[in-house]
Amino acid sequence: MELKKILCAVDLMDTVNPAVEYAKMLADMSGASVSVIYVISSRSTYENLQVPVEEIAKGMRRIWSRSRxxxxxxxxxxxxxVDATGFIYEGKPAEKIVEIAREQDVDMIVMGTHAREGLDRLFFGSVANEVVKSSKCPVMTIRPEKKSE
Structure with a gap:
């Protein structure tokens, strides 16, 4: 398998992004380009909080501006x-990561996990798990050395 395009999914709101070093290493070894992506949870996530629509829109504009x-x-x-470009998307993170990987015809997705366990994992689910199950290309998941806070 030849690596030409790598998608590295990151969480800009997290201080731990374990996938970065692996994506860089793979890019250095193969000469692949890297699409670094961050997915902002869709507006529908916030609409259930009974917050006025104007406030949601204002908050989303702030998030988008700061995220860029x-x-x-x-x-x-x-x-x-590294030949790397950053992209920001809005949507359901797992679905959007798989969609963008398909659209960009990437050879591999590299992403971290939050290393959640027990009830925390049950209630919050796993974006990485959903990506692994849904992706048509290989997915490398990297568990952080220390847990995310």
Missing amino acids: EDMDAFVAAYFPG
Whole structure:
């Protein structure tokens, strides 16, 4: 298998992104380009909180604006010397990651897990698990050395 395109899914709101080092290593070894993506949970997630629509829209604009800045800084800091581009999407994270991987015709998805266990995993589910089950290309999941907070 030849790696030409890698999709690295990250969480800009998390201080632990274990997939980054692996995506960089794979890109360095293969010469592949890297699409670094962050998926903002869709507006529908917030609509159930009984918050006025205007407030949701205002908050989403703030999130989008801040996320673009954060993504640019993230790619510059963590992917120097790598052909890497940052993208931000809105939607259900697992579905959007698989959709973008298909649209960009990537050869591999590299993403971290939150290392949740027990009831925490049961109630919050696993984006990584859903991506592994749904993706048509290989998915490398990286468990963090320390748990996300």
